[in-house]
Amino acid sequence: MQLIISSSKEKLADEFSHQFQELTESQENVHVALSGGSTPKVVFDYLAENFTEKIDWSKVFFYWGDERCVPPTNLESNYKMTLDHLLSKITIPAENIFRVQGENDPIEEAIRYGNVLDQHLPKANKIPQFDLVILGLGDDGHTASIFPDSIQLWDSSHNCEVATHPDSGQKRVTITGKLINNAKRITFLVTGKNKSEKVREIVKEEGDFRSYPASLVNPATADLIWFLDQEAASELTSD
C-alpha cells in the first residue's frame, strides 16, 4: 500500500494525472474502471484542463466500477458526471466507452454489464482484469457501491451486483470484490476532513475497519495507491 499525500485537491489531481499518463505510455491498451464522487470530479476537470493532448486517449477504455440506476441524462448519473467533466473534452472513440445502462432494469443490467466485462477485458486467474480501478471512499466506509449493510456483496461470485443505497434506497450496479482485487492497480481518490477517521481506521486497521467494504480492497498484485489530500490524511500524519 502506497500513500501519496498532497497539500490540495489540485495537487492530488496533478499527482494522479501524471501517474495516469505514465500508465497510458507503458502499455498498448488501458482498461480503467471509473468512480463517481467529488474527488474523481476534480481529477476529471484537471485531466480535461491539462492532459487532453498529453495522453493518447484512443488507448484508453473506460468502464464504471459503479453506477446509479438512473438515465444517463440524470444529474445523479456517474456517466453524466464523467461526460460533463472529462469525456466531452477529450478525443476518445465512442467505442472505448462502456457505460452501465442505468436506465435498464437493475438486475438485468448487472447481468448485461457483467457480460460486457467478460467480453472486453483481458483475463487474469480466469477473471476479467482492469489495468486500473479508481475508487472513492464513502463517509460510511463504502467503496464503489458496496455499502456496510450489504458488505456480503463483496464476496459475490458474479462480476456485478445490484446494491441499494442505505439512506436513499437508490438502486446501483456495482462491480464486486472479485473484480476489484483482480485489478493490476487500484487507486483510492479521497479528500476532505470528513474522511480522515475512516482513512485512519482502514489504513491502520483500527476500530471497526473490518465492517467497512473499503477495508477489503487488497489487490493480489499489491499495487494499491491512496491519493489523499492533507485533510483526509490528517489523522495519519498527526502522530
Ligand code: 6PG
Ligand atoms: C458513487 C461513488 C461512491 C463515491 C463515494 C465517495 O457512485 O457515489 O462511486 O463510491 O466514490 O461515495 O464520494 P465523495 O468522494 O463524493 O465523498
